[in-house]
Amino acid sequence: EPEVTQTPSHQVTQMGQEVILRCVPISNHLYFYWYRQILGQKVEFLVSFYNNEISEKSEIFDDQFSVERPDGSNFTLKIRSTKLEDSAMYFCASSVEGKHEQYFGPGTRLTVT
Amino acid sequence: AQSVAQPEDQVNVAEGNPLTVKCTYSVSGNPYLFWYVQYPNRGLQFLLKYITGDNLVKGSYGFEAEFNKSQTSFHLKKPSALVSDSALYFCAVRDINNYGQNFVFGPGTRLSVLP
Numbered sequence: 001e002p003e004v005t006q007t008p009s010h011q012v013t014q015m016g017q018e019v020i021l022r023c024v025p026i027s028n029h030l031y032f033y034w035y036r037q038i039l040g041q042k043v044e045f046l047v048s049f050y051n052n053e054i055s056e057k058s059e060i061f062d063d064q065f066s067v068e069r070p071d072g073s074n075f076t077l078k079i080r081s082t083k084l085e086d087s088a089m090y091f092c093a094s095s096v097e098g099k100h101e102q103y104f105g106p107g108t109r110l111t112v113t
Numbered sequence: 114a115q116s117v118a119q120p121e122d123q124v125n126v127a128e129g130n131p132l133t134v135k136c137t138y139s140v141s142g143n144p145y146l147f148w149y150v151q152y153p154n155r156g157l158q159f160l161l162k163y164i165t166g167d168n169l170v171k172g173s174y175g176f177e178a179e180f181n182k183s184q185t186s187f188h189l190k191k192p193s194a195l196v197s198d199s200a201l202y203f204c205a206v207r208d209i210n211n212y213g214q215n216f217v218f219g220p221g222t223r224l225s226v227l228p
Binding site: 004033035041042043044045048056058091093100101102103104105106107 | 147149155156157158159162203215216217218219220221
């Protein structure tokens with residue numbers, strides 16, 4: 001069964017460094033998303049992406065964040081200058097259409113020291 | 114604005130007993146409703162959804178949920194709980210009249226099924 005994959009599973013970085021989190025959505029899906037989950041807290045929406053552009057973003061998704069679909073399979077989240085409070089689990093998701101269920105990857109645990 | 118409430122942080126149930134995990138929602142229009150389960154150190158797995166049609170929807174692993182428009186609820190149920198059902202459960206909503214496609218998740222309910 002097709003699934004969303006994410007790399008790396010765990011990323012440790014120093015404050016101020018740039019990180020790129022990578023995702024490979026399910027191949028026939030058209031909508032892509034990033035969410036984050038700070039340890040012990042709820043899952044929070046960051047951004048949705050469709051037709052090679054951002055369709056919606058939350059207030060969390062500030063100028064430090066960017067997303068890109070550099071080729072036909074990868075979907076990346078870049079954090080330009082990480083802060084301690086960026087430490088969280090980051091989930092990528094994809095869906096066939098906007099109203100349909102989203103399929104989530106296993107997540108990347110980002111630790112900023 | 115959309116919002117989801119899961120009034121119980123923790124639900125404990127004995128194996129073999131029925132379980133209910135509660136969810137209420139608030140949207141300006143009609144909702145799309147979803148349940149996800151998260152096992153330790155894993156991503157979220159889709160369980161079931163309500164888009165339209167029958168108010169009772171059936172999903173994976175024997176779970177079902179009932180959409181109640183008047184009570185704005187979408188409680189998750191299972192007739193007979195298994196120890197392996199122990200996990201974190203998230204309800205999510207999307208307003209079909211909202212241009213955006215993002216989900217709003219509830220805070221989660223931790224289900225513990227005791228042997």
